[in-house]
Amino acid sequence: MRFMLAYDMMETMRNASAWFGATARTMGSFPATAMAPHPAFKMLAAWGEVTERSFGRMNTKPDWNIAPVAGVDQRDHIVEVETVVEKAFGDLIHFNVHGRRPMERRVLLVAPMSGHYATLLRSTVVSLLPDADVWITDWHNARDIPVSEGKFDVEDYTLYLVDFMKELGPDINVIAVCQPAPLTLAATALLAEQDPKAQPATLTLIGGPIDPDAAATDVTDFGRRVTMGQLEQSMIQRVGFMYKGVGRMVYPGLLQLSSFISMNAEKHGEAMWNQIVSVANGNASDHDKHNKFYDEYLSVMDMPAEFYLSTVERIFKGLEIAKNEFIVDGHMVDIGKITDVAVKTVEGGKDDISAPGQCVAALALLTGLSDDKKASYIEPEAGHYGIFAGGSWRKNIRPLVLDFIDANAGRKPHAKARKPALRAVESDPPDTAGDSGRVAV
Structure with missing residues (x-):
């Protein structure tokens, strides 16, 4: 059961990051900040919104949401x-x-x-x-x-x-x-x-x-x-007690996601920064191109x-x-x-x-x-x-x-x-x- 701690720590970090984002969004959006219209408040709220959404999506299965088909x-x-x-x-x-x-x-x-x-x-x-x-x-x-x-x-x-x-x-x-x-x-x-x-x-x-x-x-x-022994030691963990599959050996989705992102880290970082700027400028929307893609991309199993x-x-x-x-x-x-x-x-x-x-x-x-x-x-x-x-x-x-x-x-x-x-x-x-x-x- 030695790998349960690693699994739970990753999920804890994800939860904490989403919480930090929600906190930053709330602090940057206080009505009182309107009395001092400094762009730092908008950037703080925008960073928080993008961060909260990104980390919040990581354990959520997306809906199919298929639109009606014209016959x-x-x-x-x-x-x-x-x-x-x-x-x-x-x-x-x-x-x-x-x-x-x-x-x-x-x-x-x-x-x-x-x-x-x-x-x-x-x-x-x-x-x-x-x-x-x-x-x-x-x-x-x-x-x-x-x-x-x-x-x-x-x-x-x-x-x-x-x-x-x-x-x-x-x-x-x-x-x-x-x-x-x-x-x-x-x-x-x-x-x-x-x-x-x-x-x-x-x-x-x-x-x-x-x-x-x-x-x-x-x-x-x-x-x-990489040898099979190295893969098993570095990639495999046991599911924590929060889930029905407690004790099952898995390659965690969060670990996979970090691997995905590392392949194009610069592009992903640039995309996230551009989205923060768009949110701060009021140009982003709930279903814009960025959110439509990353809501799916960041959802891992x-x-x-x-x-x-x-x-x-x-x-x-x-x-x-x-x-x-x-x-x-x-x-x-x-x-x-x-x-x-x-x-x-x-x-x-x-x-x-x-x-x-x-x-x-x-x-x-x-x-x-x-x-x-x-x-x-x-x-x-x-x-x-x-x-x-x-x-x-x-x-x-x-x-x-x-x-x-x-x-x-x-x-x-x-x-x-x-x-x-x-x-x-x-x-x-x-x-x-x-x-x-x-x-x-």
Whole structure:
């Protein structure tokens, strides 16, 4: 239990920082300060407001808050989030667009379990809803999962995906974003071998580390330098007594967040300072571009320790997917068994997390798949975040993915899919989002 103190100390520091921010905001906003209109009071209140909001968001799961979708019937259809399959470590949820007929395209988004909640893909969901029925994997915060529920590692993650695909049926089109790409490929191969009728129609892998050694990044270099013992000692802690998962070994979300921020510390610091100045000048708003992004970016979740460690050891160090040597529940998965599922890879030319070459390596593993069912695309100017949630995704990648789905379903490319519905468009997040999908380091 020696790591409980470290876990509770981090949460105490977060609480204290939020309190300091609230205190500064209150002191700087006293009505009496208006008698001495010194800019220091405004700056103190602004610093306090930004600090309180930033640290207060760090243990709060964001709401999906999906706006109504405009239909072909010229009506706005309310979107309700429904749980389809409920499991201990994650649910399969559906975005039910009320009053709309079932869509021909059915899409399952596989969200990363890499520090942020599935809501990180909110803009991806919003962009797809006008043209598809959408489901997503909604992973739970490990600190809220009792120890009695047992472990959750990369094999369990893969088996969860198998169950979700079986639930949705063979006409589902799977899109895996970043970290889950190799495990989604393995889950598809497992279905191809054990239950071919449950295979998805198409599989799109976006910016995932299928072969981390194909193109080195800071992430893969770090994974090579650090031993598993060092990772376990420095990154793993036990959940404190405040939470249902008391005693569970986790990679804490706050520790992950500090790692995320350190990769682009200068940009994040500049963004925070600019927001403080905007608040002081009265130019900020509750839902401005900065708050919209950082409310999501700063919301982090604990990752099960066994999932984190097995990801590093088996996917990054052991290269089990890249070598086609991945074992699930005692069974050796053969990616070459995929013969009917069309597979497309998408990479960003400026992706510094999963560099170009890591994801497209999946196609070489698909020895049983004909070339006409393989496709790849590189978005030259896109970073990691842009390939699934930014302007590059909306304008270029999304239409290509939908056309790929249609082509392999025997449908002609849908004209509507080539341009996102105006109601679905959201503003681009700050460029600091590039590290948001970071896994394990």
